[in-house]
Amino acid sequence: MTEAFLQDEVLINEFVAESLEHLAQVENDLLSIESASTSSRTEIVNNVFRAVHSIKGAAGFLALHRINELAHALEEVLGALRDGKVESSSKLTDITLRAIDKLKSMLSDVHHQADVAVEEDVTALGHLLVPGSVVVGTSAPLATLVASTSCAEDPTADTLLAAEGISPDAIRDFLLESHENIDQIEHELQLLDRGTHNDQTIRSVFRSVHTMKGAAGFLGYKNLENVAHACENLLGQLRSGKLQWNATISAALSSTIDLFRELILTIEAKHHDRQIDVSVVKSQLARLSEGSELAASTPESLAVSVVTAAAVTPSSQSAQPAASSPMEEAASKPSGASVAESSIRVDVALLDRLMNCVGELVLARNQILQLTSNTGDRNFLSASQRLNLITSELQEGVMKTRMQPIGNAWSKFPRVVRDLAAQCGKRVELVMEGRETELDKTIIEAIKDPLTHLVRNSVDHGIEPSAERLAAGKPAEGTVTLRAFHEGGQVIIEVTDDGRGLNFPRIRAKALERGLITESQAAQLSDHDTAPLIFLPGFSTAEKVTHVSGRGVGMDVVKTNIERIGGHIDIQSQTGSSTTMKITIPLTLAIIPALIVSAEGDRFAIPQQSLVELVHISKSDSSRMIERIHHAPVYRLRGKLLPLVSLRSLLQLPERPEWDRAGAHDLSVVVLKANDSQFGLVVDTISDTEEIVVKPLSRHLQNLTMYAGATVMGDGRVALILDVLGLARYANVLTGKTISSEQTQPDGGASSATALETILVAEIASGRRVAIPISKVSRLEEFSVSKLENSDGRRVIQYRDQILPITALSRLLGEEARPLSEGKSMSVVVFEHQQTLLGIAVTRVIDVLETSLEMLHTSHRAGLSGSAIIQGAVTDLVDTDQLLRLAQTENSLLV
Incomplete structure (x- = not known):
């Protein structure tokens, strides 16, 4: 495999990653155009146009002609929408979304993109280009609306015009990307000067300049765009072989890079590039492109002329700076640092390796802290405490780098809801709250599929058709709400619909019909206890199987996937009113606080999120507080009967004789919560809590459902991490909530109502x-x-x-x-x-x-x-x- 081919592969892979990232946001923006206000619609259309324009330009440069063709057709429609020449409508949204889907499909198999037929999509997009129309809901085309916000008498209004409606994040991304491109170009020009170049290096420089030119033109930075265009022409001549690399061209391009950097810094400081005179540079590059400057110029004279032009900076101008534009929050810099100095792009794999290193450091810290507990050396103690503090701060910092807003996992839901609602003949609005709530990236990836299933269920079986809603006195349009927030060191995600709610009698009947419960159990189940039945394997209330999951179809898989990452799902529903699926999940899976316990000399870690409290039962107390129900030991804890389970017994270790007989032993009990149930785990000893680094079990042990992983303790020995839900299932204590003592009163009477x-x-x-x-x-x-x-x-x-x-x-x-x-x-x-x-x-x-x-x-x-x-x-x-x-x-x- 040649070096040139490998470099092409790197460029293509970067293009695919960036394009898919663009399209993920484009899809949501297209869905929001129809309902957006006039003021925000301009910004949305501009963002979509810019993303598609970038894809088109890069695809053309890489000779991905099918992708370029479809992106070009899509760009024309978006340009017409931006200029007010076509209407924003559901038809336009449908056709453009289909084009986006086709682009995603080609990007997923980019090497076979030439085999994909795009003629139908290009034709459909072409039919949208009906001249003379205006955007629905406005009295003027978008271009007119934009123009009306700028100063007509200002001769430089064209530069400000294009900047209107551009988000601060888009401008910040442009500045950051431009700094990176300039650094990359400078490095590659040095390679060309040393003679270690090849055609691929020139192509890479060309691509970077082309990207900068396109973005600058879109954002309205005309001077930067013009210089980049002239530079691109010269590089095009080099790429085609019409010109050969020499010292004169090298000097011109190096000085042009200096001008690029000056323009970017001016944009960052002044938010425009109007005060830089670039005419000399443009003409010099143009003459070099034509070959007429090479015989008449020396590298030194050309460099002097270019640098002289670049030296005309805003500080040397007597004119006052222009009035602030809406983007002057856009390029803000913390503590005087430039955008390039305050941001950095880091590969995810590097973050993962760094996280692993921090995990090992935490293990070493734990070992040292254990050693300090057995020594009286004050200096050693002081140094270990300092190490503990630094490690904790480093761990917190690295964890923050892995955190991502949960909105990343929600990006596809507007499309899912829109398509599914149309398919089911319903009107549904999706509301998303708390998109900025942060989670570890591994958690985000793990919950994408379960959340998608829940959202689809809410639309399919939760929300009623419009006619049914109107008859029930509800608005014709249903609402599905996604809400995320932090609570108690965990993240809560709620999926709520204002639909018909669960049909509890039907759920009980179906569970009885399928043999999942008995008739006596069905008669005793309350509505609250009936709801979790939909999570049982094989349960469904659907009359027939369709391609859309009904509420209950596959819900056991949803529950299993959530519990696999240490989460919990609960359901609350009011018949005829609403249903809420509440998911509780940990912030991260990498480093967690855990309680260390032991049984038969072996140590085990219990994740602290499942811990309720610790109880010590003395021999004297056990005789009156440990009772039996159906031969199973229970402990009377504050008026509740708590099932007791021995860890030794669950793990098939040698059991202490008569451990559950009242008065036989002192007992150490860890009260744990699994779903809505609590149970007491009897252990030999209880140690302190400490932060542990979670290590996954090997594939040979992953079927052991009572273990969630392993960790290395401070003394270097391995301890297994207990899966509380797996323990509860194995011990068969997930039958319901703890039993009230009122249910076990000898006379059947209720206990006193005295306040406790x-x-x-x-x-x-x-x-x-x-x-x-x-x-x-x-x-x-x-x-x-x-x-x-x-x-x-x-x-x-x-x-x-x-x-x-x-x-x-x-x-x-x-x-x-x-x-x-x-x-x-x-x-x-x-x-x-x-x-x-x-x-x-x-x-x-x-x-x-x-x-x-x-x-x-x-x-x-x-x-x-x-x-x-x-x-x-x-x-x-x-x-x-x-x-x-x-x-x-x-x-x-x-x-």
Whole structure:
């Protein structure tokens, strides 16, 4: 394979990538032209025209004649639309969209584009060119509307004219691309000077100049366009072999590059290029193209004449700068930096490699932090904390580079909705909110297909025909709304339609008919519990199979794909009113916080997004709080019965004898959420939470549904990441929500309606029990005593990039604090008070429970409000606000 061929392939691949990117935006712009206001329609048409013009020019340069032919026909229609010579209509949109589809098809197999017939599309586009028409909804052609916004008496109004309606992003992209093109041209001219050139190098220079000329002409930068055109003519003569490379041509082109750069910088600063005199350069290049200048000029004299012309800069002009134009937000520069200095294009593969390196750095950081916990070397500890801070900042920065707006995944939906609505004979409007919400690019790619399926279902079976909607008192046009937003460290995506809603009786009947539920289950299912049935494999309410999925067809696949990336889908529907599909997904899959647990000496990681809370059940408590339903152990947690599942049992590890018998063992329980269900996972030990780097399992292990991947721990050993949903399915605990204790009352009666309060029960140094309202608590933490440091007369600890003061609760309540032993750990309740974090140390955390508090004794001691009987023991009730005020002024050391 020759070098020239390889370079052609590089150019073609770049062309295909850029063209497909252009067409993705063009499709949405074409769909919005019909409904756009007069002021925004101009900008939209200009954007579409510019994209198609770029494709046409590049296709012609690369000799992709079929693509060039169709793009040229499409460009003529868009030009006529821009000039007000044809109407904006649904017919025009249909024909132009079909042409866009044909262009996409040819680009997907660009080497066989010559075999594709485009005559029918070109003919259809030609029929649209009916002269004399005006754009629907306006009183004047678009060209007239544009011209009316410029100053007629201004002799340079033609330059401003074309700039009207151009988006700031388009101008910024032009400036950035021009800087890159100029740098590339300069590099290639140096190759030509050194004699290491070939015909492909000249072709590459020609293409870069041609691209710059076309964009400058479209945006109205006439001087830049004229110089580029003259330069392009000279390069064309070199490319055809009519002229040969020599020192005179080299000097002329090098000086022209300097002029290009001067023009671009002037446009960036002044937003026009009118004050640069380019006539000398144009004439010199023209004479070189004709061959008449070569005999009469020396490289030195030509260079001097070109540089002299370029030296006529805006700063040497006495004229005042022109009035600001609408694009003067367009080329704004942060902190005085140019567009080229403030932006850079990076290959996605490079970002992925960088992300992998950061992942390995996080693993190394974890190893070092684990080593520091076992050493008393203060210098080593300080250096490791610094490494921890830098690694966290680097990780955050790299993660941001992988983030993309979710609007990238929504770009095709306007077309999907339009085509499907027309096919179904419905009128549907698509509303998209939160397009700027950012997600990791891997997540975006993973949710494209599930979202497409949900949107199609909303149009097909959610939205009613216009006649049915009018009869129900609704507008004739239905609405499908896509909404995205951040919540609780995750991203929520909602697909809502204002259609007929789910037919719950029909869903139950179909599920019964297909044997998915029993008659007794169908009789007991509420509407809320009926909705998830549509996600069962093989479920469908469609009377016949069509090419359009009905609501329920393939929904099990949608659910599986969403859960594969750690997400969850929920459905809410009101019959006759609306249906909302709510998807909750993580921000990223690369590095996630996880809880580390162990079973039979093996460690496992549980993604923190599935974690609800941690519960310790002592032997004494288990005898009265662990019960059995159908021989299965359940734990009474704040009035709810929580199914208990042993991790050892699920993983077929040796089980502790009689682990589920009341009073047999102390139990460590991780309360997890899978879909709408909660269950308790019994583990041997619970370690701290830490950020882990997710490594995918090999293809030989991917069928093990209880594992979501693997990670390398701080000591270099591998830990498997548990798939909470897979565990729940395997343990068969996805039968519904946790059971209310009211359902298990011996007499069948309802429990008291007394208001319940969630509290944290803890023990302090003297053995006293205290209760703290959980609503006041930010976090519960376990710290090693060795991490305590002294600062301003207080004991503190480095915590989440802050300094956390630690005070013993027993000391605040007027008691002696228990001496702290090196190598031991301490339980700390973290509060946020007046935007400051405070840590209150307790001897141990006993429980978190929901109970009705009946104060039996009122206390007048600082920090306490009274006493109550909780879990059969006298417990002091903490006055949190007063306690935190005491902690804030406490200056004594922990002992």
